[in-house]
Amino acid sequence: MLLKKKKTEVRALGRHISVSADKARRVIDQIRGRSYEETLMILELMPYKACYPIFKLVYSAAANASYTMGSAEDNLIIIKAEVNEGTVVKKLKPRARGRSYAIKKATCHITIGVKDISLDIYEDISFYSLKKPRWKKPSMVDRDIYNSEVVWDKK
Template sequence: MADSSPEVKAVARYIRMSPFKVRRVLDQIRGRTYADALILLEFMPYAACEPVRKVLRSAVANAEHNNGLDPRDLVISQAYADQGPVLKRFRPRAQGRAYPIRKRTCHITIAVRPIEEAEAATAS
């Protein structure tokens, strides 16, 4: 049973931001339409909104260009941030000690699909 128009994904890798902070934004837009998500991302006060907005626009552009889908009919079906490699640094402290600093990175993935398909998937 093949989908006539499958999910269309976009991935941003090695984003220099903690995945915990990015997930806070992704949880707000998951399941929303493209227009609603853009409005939310525009006015949320988090730095993670910028890379998430870029990935969302890329996913919609992929859907529009590669699959001929209308951006107004798209809903965010998947949105997640995976842990990327951690850059390890050290902070000098008193008496010759050093405290570790972990500069975390993440991989942001957003998938969109047409609204009618997403509603049918959630109903079953």
């Protein structure tokens, strides 16, 4: 009988958040690998603009975990927290003498992954769903400790 680990991870994705990726990474690096309750306390006390959208995403990921897997908030850990750059919103601001000045507003995409540490359950999988390995077993190689030459097995 073969066992396969059940899925215990859930994620929440926030796209086009109006914070630059570098400013969001400053906050994300503080919460990666921490528990859910500790993360909420950290995000409430940090004085950055990026904390509020990240707070909402962590809360959403916990709600997704409780809905899909029925997990309690005490068992959740932030395992994946990443920030990618999004599109740049370009606006024009009128200036003196009829000129215009370009304003570029950066956006980012934030992904929060949550894992339930109490759900390490395995399920049965059939023998036929497994793939055959592509590699072949190499032949045996014996090294003679008295001589520096390699002796190959001949079969």
